[in-house]
């Protein structure tokens with residue numbers, strides 16, 4: 001067993017939910033004089049690494065920011081390379097994900113995806129539906145402000161229909177209308193490539209998450225880097241706005 005994993009287990013407190021902004025694929029490729037999509041391809045290997053690392057460490061939920069609504073503004077060639085990668089990931093990994101008990105859920109504005117990508121999303125969700133070791137949330141065509149606005153719109157419609165009163169519009173009611181309704185909030189947010197930003201990711205859910213930024217570019221991120229982040233998490237003093245005893 002990895003020495004880091006052993007130390008994580010000795011400490012005991014593993015984050016239940018880890019969220020990751022996988023950044024730096026473009027810089028990884030550019031630094032090697034390769035086209036940007038090569039960085040995304042290399043990034044897919046890092047996705048495999050963290051999924052395996054989370055399974056071994058006992059993390060229950062892993063949420064990955066794979067494609068933002070803002071990413072639709074990238075060149076068409078890069079968008080189509082990313083969508084092809086998603087389809088490739090599903091084609092290659094679904095059987096093993098199902099076997100290892102990983103349940104995949106894809107969230108975001110999925111109506112904007114092309115037919116073959118939507119098919120891949122349906123396929124992986126359906127074939128991994130009974131997994132209970134790790135929930136892998138893939139955020140695709142996702143924007144946190146969009147998600148919150150959608151929840152607010154739903155509640156407004158319910159108030160108009162008379163099924164919800166304005167007094168019932170609470171934090172809890174809004175949380176229940178987010179894509180993450182049934183999940184604990186992330187305990188730990190990891191961002192690779194050194195940028196100190198949240199970039200419209202899980203703005204509501206990250207309220208009390210511990211933030212961990214590493215200069216490592218996403219394609220270079222391994223399970224040992226993941227374990228370093230968890231070890232750092234275990235050293236943090238989480239107070240949730242209160243004082244420590």
Ligand code: FPP
Nearest residue numbers: 022023024025026027040043044066086089
């Ligand atoms: C950010 O790097 C990364 C993305 C926009 C895409 C993330 C996608 C993957 C890791 C591959 C596929 C994933 C799955 C789950 C199948 P960037 O392009 O913004 O990098 P830069 O900031 O260096 O330009």
